[in-house]
Amino acid sequence: MSRLIGYAAILAIGIAAPYLFPNYQSQMAELWLFIVFALTWDLVGGQMGYNSFGNVVFIGVGMYTCAIVQVGLFYSVTDYNAAKGGGQTVFTFDVVQYLEGLAVGLPLAAVAAGIVAAILGSAVLGMRGHYFAICTLGLGVAAGQIANGWDWIGAGSGMVVPHAPSGLGETSRFYYYLAFVLAVLTFIVVSWLYSTRFGLAINAIRDDEDKAEAMGLPTTRIKVTAWVISALFLGVAGGLLGNLKRFIDPIEVAFAGASFGVWMVLMVILGGKGTLWGPVIGAIVFQLLKEFFWTYLLGWQRVALGLMIVLIVVFFPQGILGFLRERFPERFGHKVDPALARGAAGEAAK
Amino acid sequence: MNTLLEVSGVSKAFGGVQANSDISLKVPEGKIIGLIGPNGSGKTTLFSSIVGYHPIDSGSIKFEDKEISKLRVRQIARRGMLRTFQQTRIYGGMTCVQNMLISTSMRSHNLTSLFVSQKSGEHGRAEELLEFVGLYQKRYLLAGDLSFGQQKLLEFAMALMNEPKLLMLDEPTAGINPTLINGLIDRLKHANQAFGITLFVIEHNMRVIMNLAEHIYCLAHGQMLAEGAPEEIQNDQRVIDAYLGAH
Numbered sequence A: 001m002s003r004l005i006g007y008a009a010i011l012a013i014g015i016a017a018p019y020l021f022p023n024y025q026s027q028m029a030e031l032w033l034f035i036v037f038a039l040t041w042d043l044v045g046g047q048m049g050y051n052s053f054g055n056v057v058f059i060g061v062g063m064y065t066c067a068i069v070q071v072g073l074f075y076s077v078t079d080y081n082a083a084k085g086g087g088q089t090v091f092t093f094d095v096v097q098y099l100e101g102l103a104v105g106l107p108l109a110a111v112a113a114g115i116v117a118a119i120l121g122s123a124v125l126g127m128r129g130h131y132f133a134i135c136t137l138g139l140g141v142a143a144g145q146i147a148n149g150w151d152w153i154g155a156g157s158g159m160v161v162p163h164a165p166s167g168l169g170e171t172s173r174f175y176y177y178l179a180f181v182l183a184v185l186t187f188i189v190v191s192w193l194y195s196t197r198f199g200l201a202i203n204a205i206r207d208d209e210d211k212a213e214a215m216g217l218p219t220t221r222i223k224v225t226a227w228v229i230s231a232l233f234l235g236v237a238g239g240l241l242g243n244l245k246r247f248i249d250p251i252e253v254a255f256a257g258a259s260f261g262v263w264m265v266l267m268v269i270l271g272g273k274g275t276l277w278g279p280v281i282g283a284i285v286f287q288l289l290k291e292f293f294w295t296y297l298l299g300w301q302r303v304a305l306g307l308m309i310v311l312i313v314v315f316f317p318q319g320i321l322g323f324l325r326e327r328f329p330e331r332f333g334h335k336v337d338p339a340l341a342r343g344a345a346g347e348a349a350k
Numbered sequence B: 001m002n003t004l005l006e007v008s009g010v011s012k013a014f015g016g017v018q019a020n021s022d023i024s025l026k027v028p029e030g031k032i033i034g035l036i037g038p039n040g041s042g043k044t045t046l047f048s049s050i051v052g053y054h055p056i057d058s059g060s061i062k063f064e065d066k067e068i069s070k071l072r073v074r075q076i077a078r079r080g081m082l083r084t085f086q087q088t089r090i091y092g093g094m095t096c097v098q099n100m101l102i103s104t105s106m107r108s109h110n111l112t113s114l115f116v117s118q119k120s121g122e123h124g125r126a127e128e129l130l131e132f133v134g135l136y137q138k139r140y141l142l143a144g145d146l147s148f149g150q151q152k153l154l155e156f157a158m159a160l161m162n163e164p165k166l167l168m169l170d171e172p173t174a175g176i177n178p179t180l181i182n183g184l185i186d187r188l189k190h191a192n193q194a195f196g197i198t199l200f201v202i203e204h205n206m207r208v209i210m211n212l213a214e215h216i217y218c219l220a221h222g223q224m225l226a227e228g229a230p231e232e233i234q235n236d237q238r239v240i241d242a243y244l245g246a247h
């Protein structure tokens, strides 16, 4: 019961937030997307034990796919990207066209990212540990370079995302709610997954993959499936992020391994790896700190962020949730995975 | 009587070390068969070869009359042949119950069957089997927090959860408290008789294997040294020499 009230309160805050803090709508929209990044990263990195630095690939693929569909439904993508910077205004979208573009573009962003994940996953998920991590890092860099050299999508000079027509009202609020819905949906799907046998299977792979295989689990297919599920949500998140930023730079925005790619890992570590709520808490704290640094420590913001990373890893290796759970096992028990909590409580009682 | 597992002429070398050479043996359905031999004689290597953990250099391995020596670990497991590890392996970050729930057989299942609630169906059987090995009280503890011996028992219970046709146990009593060993022997016999699981057991404890197995194979230096009923093996001069280190 109290759990239901808690969920209702979070939803209410999420719905009311743009009215309470109208000046921070785009930051809050970004926060919901960060929550999607962190939740999906933890599915593979925390719960399955495969630390990926390449999940930005799915964001970038989703971002480009969505923008290309938004344009391509009505104009030639080649002409559109070639004309950029020429001050042309012939490429306008009315409200119906704009919404149609999103309605087709966002699902296709998910599909494209999912397909890329299935292909890449079959190739690299055979690797383990550090090899996998480094390989995914390479994938992110390679994807950025490919986009950087591909004229059709604007190459190094990037791609302008169709601007919203004035009839749509305030776009930052519009995107805030889309991001909010996506985050809630991601949370629901991920927490459902953890309640299924699939959730147990990815935990088993994390704990001992050879054993899981020896017990007959189709480990490769499970790993690829988990990555594809992450990618589906990341693709949509990428599509939304592109529209939020309004301009896609192949390396700074779409395949931004050095920012989003690393940040999503940090959020999870900050909040608590391998837990349901850890990524959510981590993303919130991270976004607050990041905005604070960018506002008050301008010029030094990246140094401050770097320092924070070091402090997190040294003092909270288990993350906020892990730290709290160690301190107050009985108290935390019921909010986290009940089975795990009972284990922790029993351990404390011994 | 049907032969469940038939190994013929299997050899396996690691670089210069000939871990198994020309090994042949049979495991008949419904029996308990033993495998003994001094340290480093190639017992674990043979188990690994049988379950497809590594490719063999030559020879043939048949399970239910079908060649399996080219199959992968998972495919063999799905046919109903399972091994436990000498270096006990459980899922340390999960509770005992969760360890059990994810150990059910995948024989008639595929990936989509994983997308059902953890609680569906098998929970009762998981708890029964934990009770059977004496871990019921510990069922909600993290498996990684159990003692080594308890983990060994959990791994055995997980194997039973999988309902294999043939279960290959690599030193099931190693690290188990001597006073509990008799109980474990009873449980192994029970698994064999009541659950109908054929057992193939590596064991260093002579008292255990003599008690348990109906037929024993003995390896030394990667070769088959002797085979026979427990009494024959016990009195075989070659086996005694091998164990006393006369090699």
Ligand SMILES: Nc1ncnc2c1ncn2[C@@H]1O[C@H](COP(=O)(O)OP(=O)(O)OP(=O)(O)O)[C@@H](O)[C@H]1O
Binding pocket: B014, B017, B018, B019, B037, B038, B039, B040, B041, B042, B043, B044, B045, B046, B086
């Ligand atoms: N992966 C490997 N790489 C190289 N050599 C190996 C490998 N596995 C086993 N060996 C060698 O093969 C031989 C047989 O080892 P194996 O583990 O099969 O013995 P064992 O009979 O199980 O011994 P124990 O009773 O001590 O468990 C040993 O000499 C060992 O060093």
Ligand SMILES: [Mg+2]
Binding pocket: B043, B044, B045, B086, B170
């Ligand atoms: Mg061995």
